[in-house]
Amino acid sequence: MSTHAALEQTIAQMVDETRGILAADESLPTIEKRFAAIGVENTEENRRFYRSLLLTTPGLGKYLSGVILFEETLFQTDDEGRPLPEVAWSQHIVPGVKVDKGKGPLTNAPGDLITRGLDDLTERLQRFRAAGPAFAKWREVYPITPRNPTRLGLHANAEVLARYAAVCQEQGYVPIVEPEVLMDGDHDIDRCAEVTEHVLHSVFHALHLHGVELEYMLLKPNMVLPGKDCRRAPPEEVAEATLRVLKRTVPAAVPSINFLSGGQGPEEATANLNAINQLRGNAPWQLSISYGRALQQPALQAWAGKPENRRQAQAELLKRARLNSLARQGRYRPEMEDEPAVLPE
Numbered sequence: 001m002s003t004h005a006a007l008e009q010t011i012a013q014m015v016d017e018t019r020g021i022l023a024a025d026e027s028l029p030t031i032e033k034r035f036a037a038i039g040v041e042n043t044e045e046n047r048r049f050y051r052s053l054l055l056t057t058p059g060l061g062k063y064l065s066g067v068i069l070f071e072e073t074l075f076q077t078d079d080e081g082r083p084l085p086e087v088a089w090s091q092h093i094v095p096g097v098k099v100d101k102g103k104g105p106l107t108n109a110p111g112d113l114i115t116r117g118l119d120d121l122t123e124r125l126q127r128f129r130a131a132g133p134a135f136a137k138w139r140e141v142y143p144i145t146p147r148n149p150t151r152l153g154l155h156a157n158a159e160v161l162a163r164y165a166a167v168c169q170e171q172g173y174v175p176i177v178e179p180e181v182l183m184d185g186d187h188d189i190d191r192c193a194e195v196t197e198h199v200l201h202s203v204f205h206a207l208h209l210h211g212v213e214l215e216y217m218l219l220k221p222n223m224v225l226p227g228k229d230c231r232r233a234p235p236e237e238v239a240e241a242t243l244r245v246l247k248r249t250v251p252a253a254v255p256s257i258n259f260l261s262g263g264q265g266p267e268e269a270t271a272n273l274n275a276i277n278q279l280r281g282n283a284p285w286q287l288s289i290s291y292g293r294a295l296q297q298p299a300l301q302a303w304a305g306k307p308e309n310r311r312q313a314q315a316e317l318l319k320r321a322r323l324n325s326l327a328r329q330g331r332y333r334p335e336m337e338d339e340p341a342v343l344p345e
Helices: 003-014 028-036 044-055 084-090 122-132 151-170 190-208 235-249 266-278 292-302 307-328 332-338
Strands: 020-024 063-069 094-098 102-106 113-115 135-142 174-181 256-259 285-291
Touching: 003 063, 003 094, 003 122, 003 151, 003 174, 020 256, 020 292, 028 292, 044 063, 044 084, 044 292, 044 307, 063 084, 084 094, 102 135, 113 135, 113 151, 113 235, 122 151, 135 151, 135 235, 151 174, 151 190, 174 190, 190 235, 235 266, 256 266, 266 285, 266 292, 266 307, 266 332, 285 292, 285 307
Parallel strands: 020 063, 020 285, 063 094, 094 135, 135 174, 256 285
Antiparallel strands: 102 113
């Protein structure tokens, strides 16, 4: 299959009007925090068991079209010995892989960060191919302070995202481009909107310069929200601010915008997605999710590291996936949260 045909096929498999993407690509330090909160030791076997639990949830492919995996997970198996990417494919869920190597300070831009991992990206993508992933993900983060992000921070992070995306497409992987404006801080929603607009302008300028084909990528941005030390905004306010920024910055050629949850709680993230889709009007893109904690948190709490809780944890994941699928369509209602979490017979 040609590179273009592979990219086109992956987009067709991942983008539709009802499903979203599960981010299950937590780094080792991040999943250690998640496990610590429920009293589970961060061992390779516990990580394997938990991620197998997620991917073997009955009926999950009805609501999710993709899953982002940590590199380790590409080479792990379920309890029956099936490779976990193969388990995802069996549910009609496209597996992908997180390929950035974490962030650090950006020299000469105090307070800004930059993500590492470009040097050997081509070789890693070639090595991963046999395991079955069809897309990749790379995250750049933008703290908000009175002076951040700086002009250098905007330019450097956009350049890295564009270089990553170009390499992915060259290798036949659909890139998920993730520029995350962080919720940390006491800034108001207008400041978040201002920064997000600058970030997305810089990212798409860089993508254009590097020849990235927008039809064969997905955007994973933050919603426009007040800082977590400011206040919580109602869904309609979040939706209006988010759509205004996206319409100013994201070309119509991008097939889907899959929001990150970025510190929102599960119900908050679903309600905000629902409001965005109710107010979407003639927006040219699909407006979906690529949630991590906002999909997984109820399942993690139900599991608590106990094998006998597996089915209840899966039921909790399926419920959140279903509610977010309804929110994708603007059909979610808060009272749906009271419905029991059950697996199909």
